[in-house]
Amino acid sequence: MSQDLPARMLRLLSLLQTRRTWTGDELADRLGVTLRTIRRDIDRLRGLGYPVQGTTGTAGGYRLTSGADVPPLLLDDDEAVAIAVALRTATRGVARIEETAVRALAKLEQVLPVRLRHQVTTIQAAAAPLPVPWGTGPTADPTVLATLAAACRDHEIVTFTYRTSGGETGPRRVEPHALVAADPVWYFVAHDIDRDGWRLFRVDRLTDPAPTGHRVTPRELPNPDAATYVAARLAAAPARYTFHATVPADAETVRARTWSLPGRVQPVDDHTSTLDLAADNPHHIAEQLLGIDLGPDDTIHGTLELAPHLEQLGKRLLRAANALTRQDDQSKQRDGPDARHGP
Structure with missing residues (x-):
């Protein structure tokens, strides 16, 4: 039994990383163990530094939250390759990310299996970026991007302060939909609650984003996808x-x-x-x-x-x-x- 424990805990951690919230019964069913075993494994993950939070409600549950330190992440092969390729290209339009990306890439490639390292090199060799002639511009804060991305993932209402092209500044409360990178500018697509309509926000003009804890059912975008919506709005500007x-x-x-x-x-x-x-x-x-x-x-x-x-x-x-x-x-x-x- 003790030999199976590390593998089971890895599977438990992997499940916690794939969804916002799991009930104890769901986890027990997925792993084929008792609810008592799930509680014990959760306590052990917490002891290893993973911030697993218990949730309240009818059935209760667990979710992986942010903590004071960064614990080890569990990545499958495709995820590891995707992250390594993204780090090698050092995302354009994001402030202060190039040097940080190099450090993170060095750590990741040090532990990548040889077969995955070869995949990363192959993809990178075949994918050459083609920046537009005026590919310089305002950069987005990575912390702001991360907060907005999490809100999009969780369909959670977010508030922030926004400065319009005319220089007017004011609070916004929106239902997030997606982030779109139109090199080098990042755009945030969301439904403005107070103005009751879809809006396009430039991330470099957006400050102090804060999730509200209130989740909503996603609205249907008036275009096939977020990129098409951004392209149409920019073309009509x-x-x-x-x-x-x-x-x-x-x-x-x-x-x-x-x-x-x-x-x-x-x-x-x-x-x-x-x-x-x-x-x-x-x-x-x-x-x-x-x-x-x-x-x-x-x-x-x-x-x-x-x-x-x-x-x-x-x-x-x-x-x-x-x-x-x-x-x-x-x-x-x-x-x-x-x-x-x-x-």
């Missing part, structure tokens, strides 16, 4: 500069070459699309246009104030092209007409 054009290419190609949100590119037919760009920074639009050929002049419309910025970028590129041409001419004059053919 007003901006200082706009640019519209008909492009002689299919929608998928245009979307890929301009790094556009799905709603910004619409197909006309198999070989033509409409492009609708908007940004507060004119250089963003200019850089997006570099990857495509535009259609007829009469299909191009937009903010007049954008024209000087596009012209400026065009002049810079033309100057660079002229410099390369002059360099080639000078090289030919220096080497002579027969230099390419050798003696």
Whole structure:
């Protein structure tokens, strides 16, 4: 019996990590032991530093909570590989995480079995990040992200202070739905209780998040998923500069070459699309246009104030092209007409 005890406790710990709350009877049934044995194993886990809390209610139960120290975590193979890959990429848009990720990765890889270490290396070699040209911006606090993620997981109402784009600051009380990373900005999708509607919050403008302990039934999002909702909201947001054009290419190609949100590119037919760009920074639009050929002049419309910025970028590129041409001419004059053919 004593030889089976460590394995049973590991299974018990694994169960506690997969769900917020378990009743004692559920745990006993899963492990094939008595309720008394479950209570004894729970006490032993607590003695090892695992913060297992007893819950009140009709049947009572147990849940793994946060403690003063970090006890060992039990990970299956897939979870260990996923965490190692995420640490190697050192999540963009999260403040102060790069150095911490390196330290955590070193600890994890030290204990990974060789077969899993090989999987991590293989995945990392095949997955190259492709940041957008303007992939710098405000970073989110990892503690804030963790609090919001837990609230999303537990469907628990959360409160926080939010600063709008106009600079107004005030309290919010929301039903959380999901976090979306739109490199490099993190967005929090939630249903605002006081305003009775879905809202999109930038995490870098959000402070002092606090779970309330009140859990709710998840609402149905008005889009297929959170990422689609964020993309639609961002595409519909007003901006200082706009640019519209008909492009002689299919929608998928245009979307890929301009790094556009799905709603910004619409197909006309198999070989033509409409492009609708908007940004507060004119250089963003200019850089997006570099990857495509535009259609007829009469299909191009937009903010007049954008024209000087596009012209400026065009002049810079033309100057660079002229410099390369002059360099080639000078090289030919220096080497002579027969230099390419050798003696």
